[in-house]
Amino acid sequence: MTNTVGVQVKRLPHGEGLDLPTYATAGAAGMDVLSAEDVSLEPGMRHAVATGLAMAIPAGYEIQVRPRSGLAYKFGVTVPNTPGTIDSDYRGELKILMINHGTEAFAIKRGERVAQLVLGPVTQAAWHEVGELDETDRGAGGFGSTGR
Template identity: 50%
Template sequence: MTRRAAIRIHRAGQSLSRYRTAPTSFDVLHYPRHVTESVDVLIIAPELPSYAHPGDAGADLRSAESLRLEPGERALVGTGVSIALPDGFAAFVVPRSGLATKHGITIVNSPGTVDAGYRGEIKVTLLNTDSREPYDIAVGDRIAQMIVMPVTRARFVPVETLPGSARGEGGFGSSGYGTQTGATR
């Protein structure tokens, strides 16, 4: 005999007051749109961000300028891209894994957040973490990825104490390193 968990669905705009307790991990919170649907993003750009492969989460952002990043140097690099996101969405600018792995190029404030109300050019603060080699960036080079996602605004509820959890206050390596679960250094 199979047991099935009861799942409650919270639709956007519904009050949580009908629940005796706050939704748990077994509850499904439903966004106004399914994450598999596309969303229209108004854009001004010399070249549109593009997805390299079907199913990719991040669309590539390209440099609008040429520059050289010396070892350990950082620079604010323009993309020429300005967007208008719909309410309830944000874009997150993250490093490209190939640039990070092969050349040590990363983003200082990753992820960079683009709020729905921002209308300026998206710029990326790149950092060359390589201690020996400079890195040249040309106009049109893919320098970052942009992930557009629905976001929920939190309603912060002041309390005297927080409910307990299996993790408790453990953090910053509390689960161990590598395969040594629970080990400390």
């Protein structure tokens, strides 16, 4: 059973005629979001792809922007700040920061699925400064300390 949370969305003029983000299957965690523009990403190029949407995410939630695995695998096109976070108090246009790690230019067409959006709850931390931390088996072992 899944939870459903309402998210208000405003379609901007350049988003007219495009579908709202949708789940491809009943068990999908992420909603596919579409590009509202045509753009070509040269190898190594980054671009904030317009979606033509703005939204009001409920307090206590965020939307994470994640890459589409097919674009990453087949073309090397991904979201560089994965996952990107859209905060509940942001009201500007949702743009998807994309980068082409491939060897050839990649054309993004208006209406093409460019990323996934995952709505999730947010827990905010309350910091408590202490003089010492409790001991664990791992201790201060960092990168690679637990094996391969």
